[in-house]
Amino acid sequence: MADPMKIRATLQGDVADVRVLMAHPMETGQRKQGDKLVPLHFIQTISAQLNGRTVFNADISQAISRNPVFAFKVKGAKAGDKISVTWTDNKGEKRSDETEVRAGS
Amino acid sequence: MQQTRRSVIKAGGALGLLAAFGTALLSPVRALAAWNKGAFEAKSTLDAMRALGVNNTEESKEIQIRAPDIAENGAVVPIDITSSIAGTSAILVFIEKNPFPYVGSFDVSQGAVPFVHLRVKMGETSPVRVVVTAGGKHYTSAKEVKVTIGGCGG
Numbered sequence: 001m002a003d004p005m006k007i008r009a010t011l012q013g014d015v016a017d018v019r020v021l022m023a024h025p026m027e028t029g030q031r032k033q034g035d036k037l038v039p040l041h042f043i044q045t046i047s048a049q050l051n052g053r054t055v056f057n058a059d060i061s062q063a064i065s066r067n068p069v070f071a072f073k074v075k076g077a078k079a080g081d082k083i084s085v086t087w088t089d090n091k092g093e094k095r096s097d098e099t100e101v102r103a104g105s
Numbered sequence: 106m107q108q109t110r111r112s113v114i115k116a117g118g119a120l121g122l123l124a125a126f127g128t129a130l131l132s133p134v135r136a137l138a139a140w141n142k143g144a145f146e147a148k149s150t151l152d153a154m155r156a157l158g159v160n161n162t163e164e165s166k167e168i169q170i171r172a173p174d175i176a177e178n179g180a181v182v183p184i185d186i187t188s189s190i191a192g193t194s195a196i197l198v199f200i201e202k203n204p205f206p207y208v209g210s211f212d213v214s215q216g217a218v219p220f221v222h223l224r225v226k227m228g229e230t231s232p233v234r235v236v237v238t239a240g241g242k243h244y245t246s247a248k249e250v251k252v253t254i255g256g257c258g259g
Contacts (some may be wrong), residue, residue: 066180
């Protein structure tokens with residue numbers, strides 16, 4: 001099981017600024033260890049839900065950096081709302097984590 | 106008492122039917138959104154765009170790409186993309202000179218602001234091309250990023 005994501009959602013007006021840090025090697029399939037290629041291993045899809053309703057989707061390739069960081073902004077959020085993020089990789093591994101939207105400073 | 110029990114069962118049945126109908130309605134959308142293998146395996150930006158059904162693009166100044174002019178480390182290049190085009194539904198990103206240029210698509214049509222921040226690997230100096238889909242049309246913009254140390258091999 002992959003390590004948990006770090007998710008932070010901060011309110012700016014009625015828009016939640018969501019930042020996610022995922023723990024994943026994101027192997028390109030081109031890197032060598034000794035003289036053997038390290039096989040492709042990367043996150044393919046990401047989706048985010050606001051109180052269970054999907055608000056953001058992404059399909060990505062191995063060109064995303066190791067331990068990916070993403071930020072996106074969700075409309076119509078308020079403090080205490082639940083933001084959950086799920087990723088799946090090319091080996092079928094999956095991870096979901098959630099956080100609460102916090103009031104901005 | 107008996108009547109109440111009946112109506113509860115009836116209501117439950119209707120709810121079940123509604124749920125089944127809902128799933129049937131949603132599934133084609135899911136199928137469309139499947140990970141586009143052809144586009145991700147394309148070796149040129151043009152081929153990747155074709156696989157994604159992007160044929161005509163129009164240059165637009167309403168797409169802001171914030172990325173470093175010179176990236177010292179090609180393994181982590183931060184990019185911020187904001188679209189001011191009304192009705193933006195998706196943001197597509199391509200690193201033209203990477204072995205596989207298509208980096209990904211970000212669907213913001215369901216309640217997200219047309220903005221995304223991501224960090225990418227770049228093999229060498231290359232234009233970062235962004236395609237924005239809005240109202241069935243495609244708009245594009247690009248920014249050159251110079252890379253001193255590549256981030257693909259190693």
